[in-house]
Amino acid sequence: MRIAIIAHDGKKPEMVAFLLKNKNKLKQVELFATGTTGGHVANAGLEVTKLLSGPIGGDAQIASMAATKELDMVIFFRDPLGKHPHEPDVQMLLRICDVHNIPLATNPATAELMLNGSSRIA
Numbered sequence: 001m002r003i004a005i006i007a008h009d010g011k012k013p014e015m016v017a018f019l020l021k022n023k024n025k026l027k028q029v030e031l032f033a034t035g036t037t038g039g040h041v042a043n044a045g046l047e048v049t050k051l052l053s054g055p056i057g058g059d060a061q062i063a064s065m066a067a068t069k070e071l072d073m074v075i076f077f078r079d080p081l082g083k084h085p086h087e088p089d090v091q092m093l094l095r096i097c098d099v100h101n102i103p104l105a106t107n108p109a110t111a112e113l114m115l116n117g118s119s120r121i122a
């Protein structure tokens with residue numbers, strides 16, 4: 001099971017808290033993250049493969065993985081109150097997930113349901 005995790009700056013603490021809360025469910029999961037999100041997650045003691053930071057192509061890298069079926073789900077805690085210079089990349093990633101029917105959660109409540117609903121998570 002491969003999961004991509006991404007969080008905008010205002011949501012990074014929420015992402016770390018979510019992952020730590022669900023640490024047991026993630027034991028068999030390979031995590032991939034945009035660069036800065038990945039740094040926070042690694043600092044919290046979780047193993048994660050870091051890609052480029054979102055604004056310089058990390059969202060695009062994750063979209064590419066989704067398009068080539070290298071990901072089983074995407075958890076993307078977006079900050080709906082923030083402005084993002086790479087908004088086109090964000091929209092592209094969301095669209096690619098829909099094109100390829102990749103489960104996508106954009107808030108902790110949905111992410112929790114997704115993890116609990118996956119038969120491939122211990």
Ligand SMILES: O=C(CO)COP(=O)(O)O
Nearest residue numbers: 034035036037053054055
């Ligand atoms: O900007 C992001 C998603 O759009 C996240 O990127 P970082 O994890 O590098 O901050």
